[in-house]
Amino acid sequence: xxxxxxxxxxxxxxxxxxxxxxxxxxxxxxxxxxxxxxxxxxxxxxxxxxxxxxxxxxxxxxxxxxxxxxxxxxxxxxxxxxxxxxxxxxxxxxxxxxxxxxxxxxxxxxxxxxxxxxxxxxxxxxxxxxxxxxxxxxxxxxxxxxxxxxxxxxxxxxxxxxxxxxxxxxxxxxxxxxxxxxxxxxxxxxxxxxxxxxxxxxxxxxxxxxxxxxxxxxxxxxxxxxxxxxxxxxxxxxxxxxxxxxxxxxxxxxxxxxxxxxxxxxxxxxxxxxxxxxxxxxxxxxxxxxxxxxxxxxxxxxxxxxxxxxxxxxxxxxxxxxxxxxxxxxxxxxxxxxxxxxxxxxxxxxxxxxxxxxxxxxxxxxxxxxxxxxxxxxxxxxxxxxxxxxxxxxxxxxxxxxxxxxxxxxxxxxxxxxxxxxxxxxxxxxxxxxxxxxxxxxxxxxxxxxxxxxxxxxxxxxxxxxxxxxxxxxxxxxxxxxxxx
Amino acid sequence: xxxxxxxxxxxxxxxxxxxxxxxxxxxxxxxxxxxxxxxxxxxxxxxxxxxxxxxxxxxxxxxxxxxxxxxxxxxxxxxxxxxxxxxxxxxxxxxxxxxxxxxxxxxxxxxxxxxxxxxxxxxxxxxxxxxxxxxxxxxxxxxxxxxxxxxxxxxx
Numbered sequence: 001x002x003x004x005x006x007x008x009x010x011x012x013x014x015x016x017x018x019x020x021x022x023x024x025x026x027x028x029x030x031x032x033x034x035x036x037x038x039x040x041x042x043x044x045x046x047x048x049x050x051x052x053x054x055x056x057x058x059x060x061x062x063x064x065x066x067x068x069x070x071x072x073x074x075x076x077x078x079x080x081x082x083x084x085x086x087x088x089x090x091x092x093x094x095x096x097x098x099x100x101x102x103x104x105x106x107x108x109x110x111x112x113x114x115x116x117x118x119x120x121x122x123x124x125x126x127x128x129x130x131x132x133x134x135x136x137x138x139x140x141x142x143x144x145x146x147x148x149x150x151x152x153x154x155x156x157x158x159x160x161x162x163x164x165x166x167x168x169x170x171x172x173x174x175x176x177x178x179x180x181x182x183x184x185x186x187x188x189x190x191x192x193x194x195x196x197x198x199x200x201x202x203x204x205x206x207x208x209x210x211x212x213x214x215x216x217x218x219x220x221x222x223x224x225x226x227x228x229x230x231x232x233x234x235x236x237x238x239x240x241x242x243x244x245x246x247x248x249x250x251x252x253x254x255x256x257x258x259x260x261x262x263x264x265x266x267x268x269x270x271x272x273x274x275x276x277x278x279x280x281x282x283x284x285x286x287x288x289x290x291x292x293x294x295x296x297x298x299x300x301x302x303x304x305x306x307x308x309x310x311x312x313x314x315x316x317x318x319x320x321x322x323x324x325x326x327x328x329x330x331x332x333x334x335x336x337x338x339x340x341x342x343x344x345x346x347x348x349x350x351x352x353x354x355x356x357x358x359x360x361x362x363x364x365x366x367x368x369x370x371x372x373x374x375x376x377x378x379x380x381x382x383x384x385x386x387x388x389x390x391x392x393x394x395x396x397x398x399x400x401x402x403x404x405x406x407x408x409x410x411x412x413x414x415x416x417x418x419x420x421x422x423x424x425x426x427x428x429x430x431x432x433x434x435x436x437x438x439x440x441x442x443x444x445x446x447x448x449x450x451x452x453x454x455x456x457x458x459x460x461x462x463x464x465x466x467x468x469x470x471x472x473x474x475x476x477x478x479x480x481x482x483x484x485x
Numbered sequence: 486x487x488x489x490x491x492x493x494x495x496x497x498x499x500x501x502x503x504x505x506x507x508x509x510x511x512x513x514x515x516x517x518x519x520x521x522x523x524x525x526x527x528x529x530x531x532x533x534x535x536x537x538x539x540x541x542x543x544x545x546x547x548x549x550x551x552x553x554x555x556x557x558x559x560x561x562x563x564x565x566x567x568x569x570x571x572x573x574x575x576x577x578x579x580x581x582x583x584x585x586x587x588x589x590x591x592x593x594x595x596x597x598x599x600x601x602x603x604x605x606x607x608x609x610x611x612x613x614x615x616x617x618x619x620x621x622x623x624x625x626x627x628x629x630x631x632x633x634x635x636x637x638x639x640x641x
Contacts, residue, residue, distance in 0.1 A: 272493020279500050315567050315627045350600045364565045366602040455491045471523040
């Protein structure tokens with residue numbers, strides 16, 4: 001009997017991580033709604049619609065209520081929607097009490113989210129427990145992610161141990177998340193089969209970025225190793241700092257003998273639409289990155305290096321940048337190999353800068369770094385170095401060993417008292433995350449959204465967006481349109 | 486372009502044409518589509534911006550002209566990095582210290598926020614806060630004097 005072909009399925013990140021990486025998270029709901037119909041037809045298994053940065057940028061910069069976006073996307077899309085949080089930190093880098101994490105899961109489920117994706121930036125799975133439990137209690141599936149990094153302690157055995165913890169927590173899916181594109185095909189060949197085996201019946205997903213240019217090959221290794229899903233983006237918003245293109249990974253999966261549910265016509269329509277949006281809004285398209293070995297040395301994200309260079313210029317110390325980049329790996333080792341993502345990337349860069357500028361290691365240690373070293377945010381991958389501990393002067397009684405969520409009192413009683421018993425859960429959560437003045441602009445009425453997109457309508461929108469055009473007349477297939485400024 | 490169809494690729498081609506050419510009047514008739522545009526007087530196609538228009542001349546860093554003299558025996562508390570100076574742990578909280586306060590070694594004097602991380606600045610020795618030279622929330626330069634700690638008169 002012939003075995004039926006294996007399946008490989010896709011999680012779309014076009015509405016979330018893709019624009020987070022390429023457009024500084026500035027895709028508005030109005031840019032999404034016209035193409036939702038095609039996204040639904042494209043054959044994705046899940047659509048990721050929310051993450052920490054999207055939530056925060058909605059509130060701070062786009063002045064959109066993120067809950068309204070989630071509600072609208074879940075209503076319009078038949079494909080199950082996936083929303084991501086940073087576990088006990090939800091959308092920020094602080095820690096929240098269990099009751100806020102639980103209420104967040106309940107609000108997700110109520111708004112129509114089907115999969116709660118959760119990770120902890122320290123890979124301390126005690127920080128995802130409250131999310132997994134409350135996500136399941138609210139009726140969602142839970143996808144737990146492990147963050148990949150390079151260090152002497154982040155071995156295959158380390159990830160196998162984390163996989164087993166997450167299987168014990170009863171996660172429905174497990175993912176490997178590679179936020180800075182450090183995975184290589186060589187590492188995938190040992191790591192992927194090991195975690196697939198440890199995951200047992202729990203399906204694995206891969207979420208890897210394209211900074212090194214190797215991601216498509218890494219996805220192939222994942223497919224061969226038995227991963228069931230890949231996170232990908234529509235072509236104009238794929239590659240570069242983003243994830244690989246759905247079109248490309250789909251083709252590779254089929255070449256490897258897998259069945260996919262992708263609809264090429266819908267994918268083409270989505271890609272054409274977003275290329276037009278990028279053109280109209282002046283946003284960049286993702287470009288395939290060339291392999292760059294420097295990425296593997298300091299691992300500092302490019303955005304952070306350019307930010308640091310600006311700060312050093314202001315101090316007239318730009319010439320010390322190479323020293324700082326050389327100091328960074330040493331600081332990382334002294335700090336017990338944190339993963340080089342927010343907020344730990346800032347910790348490493350800031351401490352390295354202080355060490356170099358002050359001409360003395362650990363003369364000044366930022367408060368958050370001391371707290372991190374005490375275990376306040378969770379378990380470290382490796383103990384901090386003696387030199388660091390001595391300079392930080394952490395007393396034995398100051399180390400935190402319990403689950404970070406344990407040392408935070410519940411907030412909901414206090415918030416309900418302040419906001420009134422009838423406050424909607426969504427508003428209570430926003431008040432837990434943000435000071436009042438930031439929430440005022442969210443009260444404005446949402447614009448009328450457009451739910452259809454055609455090439456003609458995009459052409460007309462483009463003319464309408466140009467200040468230099470005073471008169472436009474377009475005639476096509478029985479449609480005639482004139483406008484003048 | 487085939488007749489009576491318009492694809493996103495066609496749209497991108499038309500957009501490219503409009504953006505890359507200088508015109509005051511633009512007429513295009515191809516396949517089933519007709520486009521007629523008029524550009525405002527003086528508006529040019531996308532090109533390099535006028536020099537200086539968007540460069541936003543950066544004001545020279547507001548550094549004190551030279552450093553003034555401080556009384557002998559005074560300890561100067563300096564910023565370890567470029568950052569933002571805070572006198573209190575939270576917006577509504579009381580300041581760590583006021584002028585005239587006695588401080589012990591290790592007492593927190595202020596916070597400098599550097600790249601979104603808070604650095605508590607502590608007193609190195611005993612003394613009395615003689616001067617606070619920076620406003621709460623102000624940007625400070627590397628090495629800028631934030632506070633002056635005078636000798637404790639009781640020690641004298």
